[in-house]
Structure formats: structure tokens, C-alpha cells
Amino acid sequence: MKKALKKLAVILAVTGTLCLIFYAVWNIRLTDIVVEGNTYYTDEEVRALLFPEDNDTRTVYALWNREFGKQREIPFIKSYEITITGINCAEVMVYEKSLIGYIPYMGTYLYFDVEGYIVEASSEKIDGLLFIDGIGFDYFVLNSKLPVEDSNLFYATLVLSRLINESGLKVDRVYFDRNLKATLYMGGILVWLGEATELEKKIHTLVDIWPQIKNEEGTLYLDDYSMVNDVVEYVFKKNTKSGQ
Numbered sequence: 001m002k003k004a005l006k007k008l009a010v011i012l013a014v015t016g017t018l019c020l021i022f023y024a025v026w027n028i029r030l031t032d033i034v035v036e037g038n039t040y041y042t043d044e045e046v047r048a049l050l051f052p053e054d055n056d057t058r059t060v061y062a063l064w065n066r067e068f069g070k071q072r073e074i075p076f077i078k079s080y081e082i083t084i085t086g087i088n089c090a091e092v093m094v095y096e097k098s099l100i101g102y103i104p105y106m107g108t109y110l111y112f113d114v115e116g117y118i119v120e121a122s123s124e125k126i127d128g129l130l131f132i133d134g135i136g137f138d139y140f141v142l143n144s145k146l147p148v149e150d151s152n153l154f155y156a157t158l159v160l161s162r163l164i165n166e167s168g169l170k171v172d173r174v175y176f177d178r179n180l181k182a183t184l185y186m187g188g189i190l191v192w193l194g195e196a197t198e199l200e201k202k203i204h205t206l207v208d209i210w211p212q213i214k215n216e217e218g219t220l221y222l223d224d225y226s227m228v229n230d231v232v233e234y235v236f237k238k239n240t241k242s243g244q
Contacts, residue, residue: 027058028058028059028060028087028088029057029058029059029088030051030058030059030062030084030088030089030090031057031088031089032086032088032089032090033047033051033090033091033092034089034090034091034092035047035092035094036091036092036093036094037093037094037095038094038096039096039128040076040096040126041077041094046092046094047092049074050072050074050082050092059084059088062082062090063084066082066084075120075122076096076097076099076111076120076122076124076126077094077096077097078097079095080092080093080094080095081093081095097111097113097119097120098113098114098119099111099112099113099119099120099126099129100112100113100114100129100130100154100157100158100161101129101130101131101157101161102125102126102129102130102131102132103135103146104131104133105121105140108121108122108123109121109122109123109124109125110146111129112146112154114154114155114158115145115154116145116146116148116151116153116154117143117144117145118140118141118142118143118144118145118146119142119143120142121140121142128165129161130157130160130161130164130171130173130174131172131173131174132153132157132173132174132176133173133174133175133176134175134176134177135148135153135176136148136178149178152180152196153176153180156176156180156182156196156199157174159196159199159200160174160182160199160203163199163200163203163204164203167204167206167207169186169203169206169207169210170186171184171185171186172185172186172187173185176196179195180195180196181193181194181195181196181223182194182196184206187214188216188217188218188239189214189216189217189218189219189220190218190219190220191206191219191220191222192219192220192221192222192223193222193223194222194223194224202222205222205234206220206222209234209236213236216236216238217238217239218236218237218238218239219236219237219239220234220235220236221234221235221236221237222234
């Protein structure tokens with residue numbers, strides 16, 4: 001009888017110890033999560049999207065979920081990697097979808113890549129991408145090319161996106177007409193670029209001119225500018241105010 005009680009006491013002691021160990025291990029949490037590769041979301045937003053539930057920050061659960069769980073579907077993010085670097089530390093590497101612009105369509109935004117594929121449809125608006133206007137189409141299919149008449153639109157958008165980002169100019173939207181002629185809307189100024197050719201020269205010219213006209217209202221014509229004695233000649237027409 002004493003041996004049985006002693007054996008039971010040992011079993012209870014071992015079980016209690018294991019329960020305490022499990023409880024202690026289960027309550028270890030990731031408190032230091034470093035995020036890299038993100039531009040569309042802040043670090044805090046990425047953490048909230050990847051670790052939304054209470055259990056998600058438990059180190060043991062995060063390890064299990066990384067090996068056997070499914071990746072969360074997050075707008076604008078193609079994939080991500082979570083590496084546990086310590087009992088309380090993790091690193092998240094975010095791989096974002098490659099986007100160059102977006103088009104408004106029936107209350108949502110269609111985001112497309114350099115080849116014209118619609119990679120995201122979302123009600124969220126991402127800063128830093130070109131707002132493309134004036135393009136007509138009747139339907140779209142996610143992960144398929146945007147059905148437009150002239151596919152050169154996507155190359156023109158890519159070039160404009162790169163040049164505008166490099167220049168630091170603030171462009172509200174880009175309007176393309178049916179002939180792929182472009183107009184930039186920049187506050188109270190319209191910049192008529194004309195055909196989507198020599199865009200680099202036109203944007204560099206705009207950068208040089210901008211400090212002189214940025215506080216005005218009117219239209220800058222860069223579709224047919226010229227160089228005379230190394231000086232750019234251009235036409236800027238101010239808006240006329242009624243009653244004057």
C-alpha cells in the first residue's frame with residue numbers, strides 16, 4: 001500500500017512538474033518582432049496583420065504555425081517569412097506585390113503591375129502609386145491583364161512612376177486619353193505631356209520649371225517644348241479669373 005501511494009505521489013509530482021513546465025513554455029511570447037521589406041504597411045500594421053490573435057504571439061504556437069500552418073492572405077503582400085531568432089524574438093521578411101499604379105473601378109481600386117496584370121482589388125488606397133484615370137474597360141479578372149486597347153499604357157505608367165518618384169514631384173493623378181496622350185494633375189496645375197514619348201526629358205524639364213509655377217494655376221504645355229541656346233522654351237498659360 002505504501003509503495004502504491006509512493007508511486008502515485010511520484011506520478012503526481014512528475015505530472016505536476018510537466019504541467020508547470022508546459023504552462024511556462026506555453027506562456028513564452030514573442031515581444032520583439034522585427035519587420036523588413038515592407039513599404040505599403042507600417043511595422044505595426046504588419047505585426048497586427050500577421051499576429052492578430054492572442055495565441056499568435058506565443059513562441060511555441062508561432063513555431064508550429066510556421067511549419068504547418070497556412071500563410072495569411074494579406075492585400076499587397078505576395079508572401080512572407082517568419083524566423084524565430086530567440087524565445088522572445090522573431091524576424092519577419094515581407095515580399096510585396098510589384099505595383100506601379102491603380103485605377104478606380106466601381107467603388108474599389110484595381111492595382112496593376114508593370115505587365116498590366118491586376119494583382120489586387122481593394123478598397124484601401126496606397127500612397128506612392130500613380131492614380132491612372134481616363135482608361136475605359138467593361139470588366140476585369142483578378143490576376144489577368146487589364147483589358148485595355150493599347151498595352152503601351154503600362155510601359156508609359158512604369159516610366160512615369162519611376163521618374164516621378166525619383167523627382168519627388170507630387171502628382172494627384174495621371175490622365176490618359178484614347179490616343180495615350182498624358183496629362184498630369186498637380187494641384188491647380190495641369191501638365192500636358194502629349195504623346196508618351198521622351199518622357200524622361202519632359203519630366204526633367206518639369207522639375208526645372210516647377211519652382212517657378214507651383215503656386216500658380218494654369219496649364220503647362222510640354223508636348224512641344226524646345227531648346228534655344230541651352231534654355232528650355234515652354235508655354236504656361238495661367239487660368240483667367242472671371243470678372244477681370
